[in-house]
Amino acid sequence: MISIEDYLRLGYRGLVFLHREESEEKSGYQDEHTIHTLACYDKDGIPLKITMHWLECFRPNGGKRSCRIESKEIIGQGEYASLVKLYGVKDDSLYHQARAKKEKRKREADAKLIEMTPKCPICGNGMIIKHRNSDQKPFWSCVGFSKGKCRGSRSILKSDYSKLNRLLQIANQL
Numbered sequence: 001m002i003s004i005e006d007y008l009r010l011g012y013r014g015l016v017f018l019h020r021e022e023s024e025e026k027s028g029y030q031d032e033h034t035i036h037t038l039a040c041y042d043k044d045g046i047p048l049k050i051t052m053h054w055l056e057c058f059r060p061n062g063g064k065r066s067c068r069i070e071s072k073e074i075i076g077q078g079e080y081a082s083l084v085k086l087y088g089v090k091d092d093s094l095y096h097q098a099r100a101k102k103e104k105r106k107r108e109a110d111a112k113l114i115e116m117t118p119k120c121p122i123c124g125n126g127m128i129i130k131h132r133n134s135d136q137k138p139f140w141s142c143v144g145f146s147k148g149k150c151r152g153s154r155s156i157l158k159s160d161y162s163k164l165n166r167l168l169q170i171a172n173q174l
């Protein structure tokens, strides 16, 4: 799913979506193609009409997305303004307010997670949450465990675990 964030990351602003086309490859990994035509400002504040072709690949070891500009045309301020009137801007001030709020919540969750993460009782390094193979019970495991360096562990209180999960959910947003 291509989002507003994907365009903001590329440096586009004032996004006005004009047309959207989606298709999925029927065979193999079912990669998804999305073609958007939109009016927007580029990094230098020049109003453009662009057609962007996104490809999202889904693989067992993770996904990947890439994009290429299929066409790009500089338009006048007047044409841009009339498209805004017709279709509206997606990344308007309300969007940015909500985004700033989300970022603040994420920062707070990150800080709280660091605060709640104990140090390894054996080597003093950081710890991560893992689940026991036998019954999926969560516990803190030393970050050095997977490298075979340290087998330090600590238990996690049930009440802490639900709180940690909630914080992780917030921290992984955006």
Ligand SMILES: [Zn+2]
Pocket: 120, 121, 122, 123, 124, 125, 142, 143, 144, 150, 151, 152
């Ligand atoms: Zn350790």
